[in-house]
Amino acid sequence: MKKIPFFFIIVFSLCIATCGIYFYVTKFAPIQNKDTAITSIALLIEDNFKTSDPQVAVWADAAKEEGIPLKIISTSQFLRPTPFRSGEEYAGIIMPDSVAKIASQVLVDRLGEYTRGGGKLMLVYDAATRSQAGKYYPERAPLSNLAGIDYVLYDTLQAYIGESGAVWGNKTELDALFIPPGKSHPFEQSVEGLEMRNAEAIVGYQYGNLRYNSYITRGEYGGKRLLSSASGSLIAGYKQQGQGGVLFVNLPLGYLKSQTDGLLLHNFLRYFSESILSLPSLSPVPEGKGGLIFNWHVDSNAAIRPITNLENTGILNQGPFSIHFTAGPDAREFGDGLGLNLEKNIAMQSWMQRFKERGDALGNHGGWIHDYFGLNVSENNQQEMEKFLKLNNKIVAAANGAPIREYSAPQGNQPKWITAWLETHGYVAYYFTGNGGMGATRSYREGKLWTSNIWSFPAMTFNKIASFEEAEKAEINQEEMLEWLTQLTNFTSDHGVVRTIYSHPPGFQQYAKTIDGWFARTAELQREKRFSWYTMTQIADFLNRRELVEWRTKKLGATFFIEAKHPTDLKQFTWKIPKHSFSKPVIKKGSATIVERDKYWLVVSNNGKVLELMYKNLTEAVHEK
Numbered sequence: 152m153k154k155i156p157f158f159f160i161i162v163f164s165l166c167i168a169t170c171g172i173y174f175y176v177t178k179f180a181p182i183q184n185k186d187t188a189i190t191s192i193a194l195l196i197e198d199n200f201k202t203s204d205p206q207v208a209v210w211a212d213a214a215k216e217e218g219i220p221l222k223i224i225s226t227s228q229f230l231r232p233t234p235f236r237s238g239e240e241y242a243g244i245i246m247p248d249s250v251a252k253i254a255s256q257v258l259v260d261r262l263g264e265y266t267r268g269g270g271k272l273m274l275v276y277d278a279a280t281r282s283q284a285g286k287y288y289p290e291r292a293p294l295s296n297l298a299g300i301d302y303v304l305y306d307t308l309q310a311y312i313g314e315s316g317a318v319w320g321n322k323t324e325l326d327a328l329f330i331p332p333g334k335s336h337p338f339e340q341s342v343e344g345l346e347m348r349n350a351e352a353i354v355g356y357q358y359g360n361l362r363y364n365s366y367i368t369r370g371e372y373g374g375k376r377l378l379s380s381a382s383g384s385l386i387a388g389y390k391q392q393g394q395g396g397v398l399f400v401n402l403p404l405g406y407l408k409s410q411t412d413g414l415l416l417h418n419f420l421r422y423f424s425e426s427i428l429s430l431p432s433l434s435p436v437p438e439g440k441g442g443l444i445f446n447w448h449v450d451s452n453a454a455i456r457p458i459t460n461l462e463n464t465g466i467l468n469q470g471p472f473s474i475h476f477t478a479g480p481d482a483r484e485f486g487d488g489l490g491l492n493l494e495k496n497i498a499m500q501s502w503m504q505r506f507k508e509r510g511d512a513l514g515n516h517g518g519w520i521h522d523y524f525g526l527n528v529s530e531n532n533q534q535e536m537e538k539f540l541k542l543n544n545k546i547v548a549a550a551n552g553a554p555i556r557e558y559s560a561p562q563g564n565q566p567k568w569i570t571a572w573l574e575t576h577g578y579v580a581y582y583f584t585g586n587g588g589m590g591a592t593r594s595y596r597e598g599k600l601w602t603s604n605i606w607s608f609p610a611m612t613f614n615k616i617a618s619f620e621e622a623e624k625a626e627i628n629q630e631e632m633l634e635w636l637t638q639l640t641n642f643t644s645d646h647g648v649v650r651t652i653y654s655h656p657p658g659f660q661q662y663a664k665t666i667d668g669w670f671a672r673t674a675e676l677q678r679e680k681r682f683s684w685y686t687m688t689q690i691a692d693f694l695n696r697r698e699l700v701e702w703r704t705k706k707l708g709a710t711f712f713i714e715a716k717h718p719t720d721l722k723q724f725t726w727k728i729p730k731h732s733f734s735k736p737v738i739k740k741g742s743a744t745i746v747e748r749d750k751y752w753l754v755v756s757n758n759g760k761v762l763e764l765m766y767k768n769l770t771e772a773v774h775e776k
Contacts, residue, residue, distance in 0.1 A: 190704035191220040193241040218433030243271035246278035248403045254279035267393030298399040299390035302366040316381040317360040322349040332638035333613040334588040356612040409598040411585030429732040439725035439753040441643035442683035445472040446653040450521040451482035457656035475516035478546040483522040512686035517561035525561025557687040574605040580687035583607035606691040619658025629665045636669040709771030721756040728752040736766040
């Protein structure tokens with residue numbers, strides 16, 4: 152028998168290895184790539200934008216805060232020959248405003264192919280409205296057919312292709328979009344051709360109906376209308392297209408969030424992810440348990456008597472709360488003697504210790520003289536006003552016996568330098584009058600994220616007002632306030648979110664019956680383990696820990712897997728999995744408690760650094776059998 156030369160053995164071995172690698176790459180690797188990608192949303196942007204651009208980052212940050220998996224891809228990646236043919240590679244695609252305006256005919260055709268083949272597309276405002284020359288397409292936007300409505304009617308309307316005005320929807324649709332109670336108000340105007348029953352417009356603190364820029368639309372819309380303009384143009388809707396569908400949002404969502412109005416971007420992200428794509432999400436609150444932050448502003452000696460009467464109100468039976476103090480001897484102007492004079496006020500210092508022992512978080516409310524500071528502080532006078540901020544911080548910290556970590560601005564006036572000052576001095580949270588209707592968020596201002604390690608807590612509003620004192624001035628009766636607070640409490644419990652209410656102790660007396668009824672409902676939900684009181688500090692610390700969670704979802708056939716890890720501990724982090732689409736999860740590694748809610752499976756992690764779980768798509772599992 153002839154001996155096979157060593158050279159041929161080497162060549163034969165290399166051929167076998169090469170075939171093996173090819174078989175793996177062509178058979179297994181694509182499945183793994185697709186399995187990872189199919190459970191994420193793709194944010195499609197123009198090639199010339201970087202992921203670090205604030206107009207892009209605003210979307211990535213919002214998705215992370217909502218716990219939604221998002222990956223940024225460029226137009227050239229989308230147009231490569233293999234991906235995105237059948238709508239299977241990603242769970243869905245978002246074309247955001249401002250950074251996806253340019254659309255070649257090839258891109259338009261590919262988006263149509265993607266959507267009709269089964270893909271889900273969220274098309275936002277000016278996305279895909281301009282040619283490669285940077286000009287509007289004549290006649291209408293090229294994706295009008297996909298959106299289901301004609302818009303950007305440049306030849307017809309030219310300089311008047313857009314409008315500005317109120318945005319409204321049917322109450323049922325506003326609820327589906329997670330608009331919280333108080334953030335909308337009955338819309339009295341009639342709009343020809345549209346059903347106006349239970350119509351409500353989106354409102355803002357002290358403004359009433361908010362005005363939004365949008366494109367004028369024309370034609371009959373055959374999809375599900377979610378929002379409309381005062382003129383009847385389509386503001387948002389979802390339309391089936393072939394095997395897929397398009398969520399059209401005729402608002403500059405990214406721009407709005409960059410200017411402290413982020414509610415609609417966050418809510419449409421959640422609607423697209425949860426209601427259209429049925430994706431799992433990482434809850435923004437501990438154990439997925441919704442609740443409220445009750446922020447008290449104690450800013451003058453008018454608060455002393457109401458605080459000493461707290462024993463008779465039942466307020467101290469619940470909590471903890473976030474209680475903030477303006478410490479100086481004056482309140483409105485120098486020498487008026489209307490302040491707390493906290494440094495010499497032994498009784499108030501005793502109350503502060505009692506609050507601290509209860510678990511309340513004590514914070515700073517501005518700088519020393521409430522009205523003077525709130526009315527005069529600006530972006531241009533840090534050198535003059537910083538001394539009041541430092542003095543207030545020093546006295547409140549001394550009474551607290553520990554550094555202060557949360558803040559609220561008098562008159563809601565918070566220049567950017569104050570936020571930066573707070574961050575560098577160990578603060579983790581501050582009350583904010585922007586981003587109305589939202590939970591805790593890292594606020595963009597003037598198009599930019601100026602601070603990254605401190606969380607803003609938007610104050611919830613009831614139409615134009617927020618506090619009990621404002622309600623009294625607006626002649627809102629106790630029953631109306633109770634209805635709003637009860638609805639808001641139910642909203643946080645049902646959706647597993649946290650929102651912030653603010654007021655002053657004098658208002659507690661004027662709305663005592665309201666607080667009794669409200670606290671009866673919160674106590675009931677607490678007994679059912681569906682509600683909790685939080686402080687700003689608790690939520691901010693939780694969210695900072697949450698920033699370190701790494702997780703991904705994989706898919707194999709009808710079975711989904713979530714893999715999560717944390718450098719120290721995953722305790723309290725919670726994954727929400729839509730019940731209507733998926734089976735009860737099974738824990739494969741680590742420790743977690745599974746809680747059943749009306750719409751979700753909640754997977755609440757126990758102690759441990761690693762968690763793996765498995766669940767099945769109910770429809771696909773039936774087909775597999």
